[in-house]
Amino acid sequence: MNQSAATIPSENPGDDEVGPAKQAKPKESPMRFTYKTGSTPLDGYTIKRGVGAGGFGEVYYATTDSGKEVALKHIQRNLEIEMRGAKHCLNLKHPHLVSLYDIRYDNEGEGWIVMEYVHGDSLQDVIERHPGGLPVQDALSWFKAIASAVNYLHDHGIVHRDLKPGNIFNDQGTVKIGDYGLSKFISVSRRSGQTESVGTFHYMAPEIGKGRYGREIDVYALGIILFEMLTGRVPFEGESSQEIIMKHLTAAPDLGDLGEPYRSVVAAALEKDPDKRTSSAEEMLQQLGLQESDGFVSAVVASEPEPASQPAPKQPQSEVKAKVGYIEPPAPKSSLDDEPIAQTVSSITQKFSDWWNHDNTSLPIKVIVLGAIAFGVVSYLPLIFPLVFVGGVFYATYLLVRQVIRLFQDGPQGGNAPARTTGSSDRYHPEAMKSKYIASENAAWQPRRKDRERAALSARSMHQRIKELIGSLIASGIVAVLVSFVLMLISVGDEAIQLTSLVTLGPAFIFFTGLTVAASWSVLIISKRWEDQGGDQVARRLVMAMLGIVVGLVAWFGPLLLVPGNASGTALSSTWFNVASHGSMGGLLMFFGLVFLVPRWWKLADPLRSTWLSIWTTGVYVAWAAILTTFWPYLQPWAIMVVGTMAATIQLSAPWFSQERRDQQRRRYEQEMKETTAGESS
Amino acid sequence: MSIVEPNYAYQRGNVSDRLQMWIDGVGGYTLLLADRINIGQAMASAQVDIPIMGDISRRHAAIKRSGDEYIVDPLSEVKINDQAIVGPALLKHGNVVTLGRGVKLQFTQPHPLSTSAVLRIVSRHRTEPACDGVVLLADSLLMGPKANNHIVCPNWQQDLVVYRYGSRLQLKSKTPLYQSDSTQPVTSIKIGDTVQGEEISFCLERLTRA
Numbered sequence: 001m002n003q004s005a006a007t008i009p010s011e012n013p014g015d016d017e018v019g020p021a022k023q024a025k026p027k028e029s030p031m032r033f034t035y036k037t038g039s040t041p042l043d044g045y046t047i048k049r050g051v052g053a054g055g056f057g058e059v060y061y062a063t064t065d066s067g068k069e070v071a072l073k074h075i076q077r078n079l080e081i082e083m084r085g086a087k088h089c090l091n092l093k094h095p096h097l098v099s100l101y102d103i104r105y106d107n108e109g110e111g112w113i114v115m116e117y118v119h120g121d122s123l124q125d126v127i128e129r130h131p132g133g134l135p136v137q138d139a140l141s142w143f144k145a146i147a148s149a150v151n152y153l154h155d156h157g158i159v160h161r162d163l164k165p166g167n168i169f170n171d172q173g174t175v176k177i178g179d180y181g182l183s184k185f186i187s188v189s190r191r192s193g194q195t196e197s198v199g200t201f202h203y204m205a206p207e208i209g210k211g212r213y214g215r216e217i218d219v220y221a222l223g224i225i226l227f228e229m230l231t232g233r234v235p236f237e238g239e240s241s242q243e244i245i246m247k248h249l250t251a252a253p254d255l256g257d258l259g260e261p262y263r264s265v266v267a268a269a270l271e272k273d274p275d276k277r278t279s280s281a282e283e284m285l286q287q288l289g290l291q292e293s294d295g296f297v298s299a300v301v302a303s304e305p306e307p308a309s310q311p312a313p314k315q316p317q318s319e320v321k322a323k324v325g326y327i328e329p330p331a332p333k334s335s336l337d338d339e340p341i342a343q344t345v346s347s348i349t350q351k352f353s354d355w356w357n358h359d360n361t362s363l364p365i366k367v368i369v370l371g372a373i374a375f376g377v378v379s380y381l382p383l384i385f386p387l388v389f390v391g392g393v394f395y396a397t398y399l400l401v402r403q404v405i406r407l408f409q410d411g412p413q414g415g416n417a418p419a420r421t422t423g424s425s426d427r428y429h430p431e432a433m434k435s436k437y438i439a440s441e442n443a444a445w446q447p448r449r450k451d452r453e454r455a456a457l458s459a460r461s462m463h464q465r466i467k468e469l470i471g472s473l474i475a476s477g478i479v480a481v482l483v484s485f486v487l488m489l490i491s492v493g494d495e496a497i498q499l500t501s502l503v504t505l506g507p508a509f510i511f512f513t514g515l516t517v518a519a520s521w522s523v524l525i526i527s528k529r530w531e532d533q534g535g536d537q538v539a540r541r542l543v544m545a546m547l548g549i550v551v552g553l554v555a556w557f558g559p560l561l562l563v564p565g566n567a568s569g570t571a572l573s574s575t576w577f578n579v580a581s582h583g584s585m586g587g588l589l590m591f592f593g594l595v596f597l598v599p600r601w602w603k604l605a606d607p608l609r610s611t612w613l614s615i616w617t618t619g620v621y622v623a624w625a626a627i628l629t630t631f632w633p634y635l636q637p638w639a640i641m642v643v644g645t646m647a648a649t650i651q652l653s654a655p656w657f658s659q660e661r662r663d664q665q666r667r668r669y670e671q672e673m674k675e676t677t678a679g680e681s682s
Numbered sequence: 683m684s685i686v687e688p689n690y691a692y693q694r695g696n697v698s699d700r701l702q703m704w705i706d707g708v709g710g711y712t713l714l715l716a717d718r719i720n721i722g723q724a725m726a727s728a729q730v731d732i733p734i735m736g737d738i739s740r741r742h743a744a745i746k747r748s749g750d751e752y753i754v755d756p757l758s759e760v761k762i763n764d765q766a767i768v769g770p771a772l773l774k775h776g777n778v779v780t781l782g783r784g785v786k787l788q789f790t791q792p793h794p795l796s797t798s799a800v801l802r803i804v805s806r807h808r809t810e811p812a813c814d815g816v817v818l819l820a821d822s823l824l825m826g827p828k829a830n831n832h833i834v835c836p837n838w839q840q841d842l843v844v845y846r847y848g849s850r851l852q853l854k855s856k857t858p859l860y861q862s863d864s865t866q867p868v869t870s871i872k873i874g875d876t877v878q879g880e881e882i883s884f885c886l887e888r889l890t891r892a
Contacts, residue, residue, distance in 0.1 A: 036876040037704045037885035050706035050883070061710070069812060119812060172806035 033058055034074070041106045045072060045114070061117055070101065073113040086113050089181030092156060096149035096293075098169075098178040118176050123165035123225070131232045133257075139229035140290065142168075145175035147222055148293045151281040153180055154215045161213055163221035164203045165228065201244040202234040207274050209245065215281075216274035222284055223269025231257045235270065261288065341395065404525050405466055453608055453662045456669035458532035468655045469528045472605075473521055476653035480516040483645050483652075484509060491641075511558045515642055519551045520649045527605035527654070541597050548596025552589035587632045594628055595643055604647060605654035612656040613648065621647040700731060701873065702813065705825075706883040708835045709814035713886075715846070717747045719818065721781065724810035732816055736785035736807040743781060745773070747820060750797050752789065754779060778804065792830045796822045800832050811889075821845060838881055844871070851886070855879065 033050030035058075040046050044064055051059040057076030063069050075082045083103060090100050102114040123142060126134065134142070146168055153160055160180045167179045205220035228234050235253035238244040253270050255263045265287045271277035278284050285292055488509060526543065599621055603609060625643035629635045657665065699715040714731050722741040724733030730741055739758040746753050752773040754760065760767055761780040773779070779787045786805040791797070797820035803809065809816070817823055817832055824831045826841030835842075843854040851871045853859065858867035859879040868877055876885040 032878075032881075033706050033883065036883075037887065038874070038876075049704035049708075049710060049885070052707060061704075063811070067811065119808065119814075172808070 033060070035060060041074075041110075042072065042104050042112055042114075045070065047072065069117045071098075071115050071117040073115065075111040075113065079111050082113075083111050085181045089158065092153070092158075092181075094149050094152045096145045096175050096177055097152070097180065098176045100181070115178075116176075118169045118171045118178065120169055120171045123168040123170070123229070126170065127165055127228055127232060133232040134229045136230065139226070140288065142170075142175060142229060143222075143226055143288070144285065144290045144293050146177060146225065147281040147285050147290075149175075149177045150218050150222060151285070151292060154218065154280060159213055159215055160218050160221075162200070162203075163218055163225065164200060165225060168225075201241045201248075202228075202236060204245070204248060205274065206249045206272050209249070212274065214274060216277050216279075219269050219278050219281060219284065220274075222281060223266050223278075226262065226269070226284075227253070227255070227258070227266045230262055235266075341398075401525075404529070405469075453666050454532060456662075456666040457607065459669045460532075460665075465528065469525065472524050472653040472655060476520040476524060476649050477517055479649045479652045480513050480520065480645065483648055484513045484516060487641055487645060488512075507559075512638070512642060512645070515551065515555055515558060516645045516649055518554050519547075519646045520653065522547050522550070523601050523646075523650050524605050524654060527602040530602050531606055531608075537600070540602060541600070544601050545593045545597035548592040548594070549589050551596070552592035553585075555592065556585045556588045587635070591628055591632050591635060591639060595625055599624055601647075601650070604650040607655045607657045608662065609651075609656060613651045618644060618647045618651070700889040702811075702887045702889045703817075703833075704885045704887065705833065705835065707837055708833065708884075710812070711833055712809065712813045712816045712889065713819050713823065714816060715819050718744060720744050721787075732801070733810045734781070734785055734803070734807055735810050736782065736805075738782040738785050743779070745801075745818065746770075747797070747799075747818065752791075752799055752818070758782065773799075792832060793824050794830075796820070796824055796832070798823055798832055819844075819846070835882075840881075842882060853877070855882070857882075 033053075035041055035047045035050070037048055038046060045062045046065070047060045047062045049061050051061050051071065053059065057074040060072045060074065061069070062072045086100060086103055090103065093099070098118055099116040100113060101116065104112045104114060106112060126142075133139070146163075150160060150163065158180060160177070162179055163177070167177060169176045169178065203221040203224050205217040207214075208217055224234055224236075235255070236244055236247035236251060238247060249272070253266070255266055258266060265278075265284060268278045268287070269284060278287070282292060488505065492505065523544075526547065530540065604617070622640055622644040625640045629637075629639055632639075701713040701715070703711045703713055705711070712732070716731065719731035720741050721732040721734065721738075721743045722730035723738050724735045725740065742758045743760050744755045744757060746755065753770050754762070754767070754773055755770045756767055759782055762771055762773070762777050764778075764780065773789045775789070775791045777789045779789060781787070784805055785807045786803065787801045788804045789799060789801055791799045799818045799820070801816040801818065802814070815833070822843055822845040823833070824841065824843055825833045825835050825838070827834070827836055827838050828841075831841065840856050842859075844851055845854065846852075847870070852869050853871055857880050859877050859882060860866075861868045861872055861875050861877050871877060871886055873886050873888055876883060
């Protein structure tokens with residue numbers, strides 16, 4: 001209930017219009033509560049109704065036998081951690097904090113937190129009633145109370161970590177902040193209730209992704225809340241959690257709607273770098289010209305030394321970091337720094353130059369060595385050149401593969417790829433938490449089976465995924481050889497098995513197989529990167545088209561390489577196919593570009609595709625290639641065959657999960673999500 | 683002249699005309715079925731329909747339903763929209779009734795097709811036991827996500843209608859709702875037993891007088 005008449009007129013008929021905050025909220029799933037009205041899981045408390053559900057469990061409104069109203073929080077997950085957190089806060093007292101009364105266990109050993117029941121609207125409700133922002137005086141009185149309570153928590157060494165309007169209430173005129181002392185990675189779960197929505201992400205400081213949970217994240221949330229109260233909207237809005245998180249990380253807030261001093265106060269609180277941000281809630285209050293509110297007895301308290309009203313001493317940076325479990329991101333390394341071959345080569349070079357520049361090395365010896373090298377290079381040039389070339393190509397490929405693997409591993413640099421679950425301590429690695437978080441959120445958003453399965457995919461370890469990738473790369477090589485051979489057999493008949501065919505068909509076979517392998521490897525590698533998330537189709541198609549152009553280049557240069565000095569490529573023309581008349585480079589590039597642009601090639605390598613090898617899908621790819629070859633008739637029929645071979649090879653070699661395995665993986669993942677959602681307790 | 687007999691409320695004896703509705707995820711509402719109700723201070727000796735913990739008289743005001751209209755009868759100091767009234771006055775949708783020094787109740791009749799009205803305390807006071815609103819149930823009680831329901835249930839996808847049928851309360855809903863072990867969907871609500879459906883869960887309890 002609201003105290004001020006200003007907030008009343010929401011009940012007019014037809015006044016069901018809502019502000020942007022409400023529109024951003026997902027359709028919430030129905031709430032079902034374990035305990036019915038009248039049940040008494042705890043001695044002395046009678047449950048009246050369910051209030052809401054959070055990641056930790058359900059919240060009930062209950063009364064004691066004598067009529068005291070309480071809220072009962074049933075801790076259903078992470079019992080130990082939650083209980084530790086709650087115990088820590090059990091005796092905190094502040095007029096603007098929801099009081100915790102007791103911690104109890106029921107007969108089944110399940111934990112309950114008995115706490116103050118807060119009547120009235122949450123700040124979220126109030127903001128929704130004021131789509132254009134609260135009156136400034138209202139906003140400031142809310143803010144004063146909120147910041148005072150946050151400052152009190154900080155003074156007691158506790159970071160709230162989940163400040164948001166949904167956790168802040170107006171209990172008959174008194175502002176109350178709830179949900180402190182609970183582990184925070186839980187406040188978003190698939191079980192959605194009153195206190196959860198995508199809104200949770202609207203208040204999340206950017207450094208949370210790095211695992212840094214200092215007081216600064218509360219200051220950041222205070223900045224967002226102040227902005228939202230004044231304008232009726234949050235500074236960073238988005239369709240998905242990823243989008244919102246990305247904006248927190250990179251976008252500058254648009255503070256144009258705010259007048260001074262609010263603009264600069266919010267700007268300082270929303271500083272991306274926690275070290276540059278306003279350092280405490282109290283400082284924010286001072287910037288706004290407000291006094292910390294100590295509740296109803298402030299006059300009495302003011303005469304006593306009150307640590308909360310003094311500026312918090314600046315702690316040494318390192319101690320703060322240690323406290324909050326700050327993890328320094330590793331310095332980005334250049335790709336060659338730790339590459340073993342490059343290291344060996346450079347160490348040999350180093351040794352050689354050491355020897356060369358050493359005083360004891362006499363001039364005649366140097367001259368002899370130089371002469372020998374020069375002679376060797378010149379006389380063996382025809383041999384050295386191909387060796388160096390082949391070696392270079394191999395090394396480049398190796399570097400590329402290595403780079404791709406590193407991309408997988410360095411999640412943050414590579415975008416939002418999932419990361420390893422290894423951490424320095426027994427805690428969950430913050431990055432892992434983040435990806436789980438996102439994945440779980442996705443699951444909450446689109447609880448379609450496929451999406452949940454895909455979310456489960458992202459939880460697989462890096463190691464496993466690399467193993468899969470390497471496995472499918474090897475498999476694709478073998479499959480390409482086999483499929484090409486079968487095709488050759490089919491089209492040429494028993495001529496293929498004769499010894500002479502080695503000369504006549506050999507180069508064509510190598511060309512055909514090589515092209516298939518090149519194409520399928522690149523598709524496999526790229527799809528591996530994409531497999532755990534849905535993504536922008538246009539962007540993916542463009543990347544694929546680019547890849548197609550590269551394949552086209554390979555197709556054009558292939559015959560030249562295979563038969564050097566014989567560019568007309570007579571050896572490659574055979575009864576099987578005629579690569580000789582392979583026409584213009586432009587034609588080839590266009591053809592392969594279009595072949596890769598239109599169908600979704602990455603779907604072929606998706607572990608969640610409907611069948612392992614779909615003849616139908618392969619047929620579609622072949623048909624598409626056939627349609628294209630009508631524009632470049634000289635590509636018939638070999639180009640159609642090669643596209644078909646590529647499609648079949650990719651499907652045959654990419655991992656595929658049966659429905660059974662998908663379910664199993666999804667269940668395991670979802671179970672894990674439930675168990676490991678707690679980061680730590682404060 | 684008072685249009686309300688002062689002692690009417692507790693003379694009726696059978697008190698099933700006061701019910702508490704506990705709705706999971708929504709709130710607790712008092713349902714008053716009588717045509718005349720009394721508002722007064724919450725204390726053991728005063729038996730009123732809406733007991734408020736506030737600085738008001740033991741019996742401060744009465745509200746009478748007359749056809750489609752509600753009339754407030756001041757038994758003590760009462761204002762409507764800050765205008766003091768001395769005799770019975772008509773209540774209109776959105777009116778704020780002030781009792782004594784500052785107990786404020788807002789009166790709403792949110793749905794044009796239902797005579798039922800809702801009273802909500804908008805000052806810092808509370809009823810005893812506490813509730814989120816008092817429904818003066820005439821013919822029907824509309825519950826659902828939209829603002830023109832008597833009880834707004836923001837997270838529901840559908841509407842629910844509870845209506846009076848003789849001496850019983852019945853319900854109408856698009857999806858079936860069940861009570862106790864019965865496999866038959868509920869039509870007539872049993873007091874004291876939770877009604878549950880896909881997304882809806884509520885329970886009606888008899889309220890005893892303080």
